[in-house]
Amino acid sequence: MARLLSNIILKGIGGYPVANSARIISGSSYQNGMKYFSTVPNDPDTHEDFRPSSKLESHSLSLKDIVEQDVKDNPVMIYMKGVPDFPQCGFSSLAVRVLRHYNVPISARNILEDPEIKNAVKGFSSWPTFPQIFIKGEFIGGSDIILTMHQNGELKEKLKDIASSVEKSE
Amino acid sequence: MTSRGANALLSRAIRMETKLKSVLEASVLEIEDVSHQHAGHAAVKGSEGETHFNVRIVSPNFDGQNLVKRHRMVYDALADELQSGLHALSIVAKTPQEVAQNK
Numbered sequence: 001m002a003r004l005l006s007n008i009i010l011k012g013i014g015g016y017p018v019a020n021s022a023r024i025i026s027g028s029s030y031q032n033g034m035k036y037f038s039t040v041p042n043d044p045d046t047h048e049d050f051r052p053s054s055k056l057e058s059h060s061l062s063l064k065d066i067v068e069q070d071v072k073d074n075p076v077m078i079y080m081k082g083v084p085d086f087p088q089c090g091f092s093s094l095a096v097r098v099l100r101h102y103n104v105p106i107s108a109r110n111i112l113e114d115p116e117i118k119n120a121v122k123g124f125s126s127w128p129t130f131p132q133i134f135i136k137g138e139f140i141g142g143s144d145i146i147l148t149m150h151q152n153g154e155l156k157e158k159l160k161d162i163a164s165s166v167e168k169s170e
Numbered sequence: 171m172t173s174r175g176a177n178a179l180l181s182r183a184i185r186m187e188t189k190l191k192s193v194l195e196a197s198v199l200e201i202e203d204v205s206h207q208h209a210g211h212a213a214v215k216g217s218e219g220e221t222h223f224n225v226r227i228v229s230p231n232f233d234g235q236n237l238v239k240r241h242r243m244v245y246d247a248l249a250d251e252l253q254s255g256l257h258a259l260s261i262v263a264k265t266p267q268e269v270a271q272n273k
Contacts, residue, residue, distance in 0.1 A: 090208065091258055128245050128252045129259065144261050145237045 022084035022096070022106040025070065063120035071134040074107035075162045079121045080131040081112050088112060091143040092131040098143075098150045099133070103163040135159065182220040182256065186248055190227060193247040197266055198228035208257075221257040232265045 061069070071077050076099060082088030084096045084106060099106050111118035111130055118130070125132055125139045133140040135158050140146060149155035183201045190196050202224040225244065232240045240263035245252065248259070 089258070091260070126242070128249075129257065139238065141238050141241060145241065148237060 022108050024083050025074075025107055025109050063116055064124060066117065067120050067124045070107070070109065071137045071139075074105075074134075075136050076104050076106050076159070077134040078106060078108045078131055079111050079117070080108055081110070083110050084108050089130070091129075095131045095133060095143040095146050098146050098155070101150065102156070102159045104159050105162075136162070182251060183223065186223065186225070186251060186256075189247050189251075190225070190244065194227065194229040194231050194243060196227050196229045198226065198269070200224075200226040204260075221255060222259075223256070224260045224262075226262040228264050228266055228269050230266055232263055233267070237263070 078084075078092075078095060078099065080087060080089070080092035080095065082092055084100075087093035087096055096106070096108075109117060109121075111121065121130075121132055122128060127139070127142070129142055131142055133142070133146050140149070140158075146155065149158070181203075183203050186201055187199060190199055190201075203220060203222075204224055205219045205222045208222045227244065231243065235243070241261050244259065244261050244263060248256065
């Protein structure tokens with residue numbers, strides 16, 4: 001299982017250049033297919049290869065499918081208020097700060113810009129508040145939980161193979 | 171269930187306290203309204219305070235439950251409040267044994 005996961009991770013994010021920067025996923029028009037943006041601030045190497053490798057161009061994806069794809073394709077996925085470099089809520093800000101302690105790529109969606117995704121994520125996780133963090137497809141919780149896991153070492157353990165697979169591929 | 175009209179007369183913190191005490195049999199319960207820290211917050215515009223709370227709760231019901239489950243139990247108990255404008259909770263959820271060990 002661990003091998004399978006790390007293969008997926010390597011395939012999905014192979015060569016992702018700056019582990020600490022976050023990519024921002026945003027989709028505005030579901031009817032016309034999803035638009036994906038990945039921004040890597042201050043990085044001239046940004047290339048479409050580094051965008052999430054999901055099938056979001058397909059027209060038939062439901063919102064729930066989009067969330068499923070997000071958490072499957074992005075080893076660290078956060079649904080938050082604002083974007084990682086400019087969180088618009090203290091709890092989202094805290095969660096990003098914690099995750100940035102680790103050498104892992106962070107993928108994010110701004111739920112303030114996307115009420116439909118917001119509701120889809122709530123339904124998907126049965127969790128009423130944001131931020132919401134998923135690691136390797138597993139729902140982790142919100143900012144309190146990520147902070148606790150940071151303090152007690154569980155988060156380091158969970159992110160270990162993500163960090164090392166990024167290093168190897170660099 | 172009391173009517174919404176009667177509920178509206180009580181502050182949200184008091185309603186939360188009543189619900190958490192009865193549903194989770196909390197032995198320690200501290201609720202702090204920190205909505206002012208989030209005033210002007212993008213998601214709060216238009217609502218009238220009582221949106222953000224810190225909750226510290228000690229309950230024997232948390233025994234054997236991981237953090238996600240404990241938080242879900244709190245959220246479930248407060249489902250009505252979350253439907254009616256409660257935006258976010260900072261939750262510290264412990265069992266009586268965990269509290270005793272840390273002392």
